[in-house]
Amino acid sequence: MTSPPVQAASPARLYRVGEAMELLSLSRSVIYELIRSGRLRSVREGRSRRIPGSAIAEYIALLESEAR
Incomplete structure (x- = not known):
């Protein structure tokens, strides 16, 4: 069973590491x-x-502030 795609970060939501990986396009490590x-x-x-x-x-x- 796969989880539904993650849309956007909601301030009130707690994300699993896998969901954060998808949101940020980063690896687990x-x-x-x-x-x-x-x-x-x-x-x-x-x-x-x-x-x-x-x-x-x-x-x-x-990340945005570091990019400036």
């Missing part, structure tokens, strides 16, 4: 490295790691 380095915030939900939609928006804003 890069997502986890960004989490470890503190460039991408995440939260624990039980044993699962989730990325808030607001954290994805912040990461994109960080």
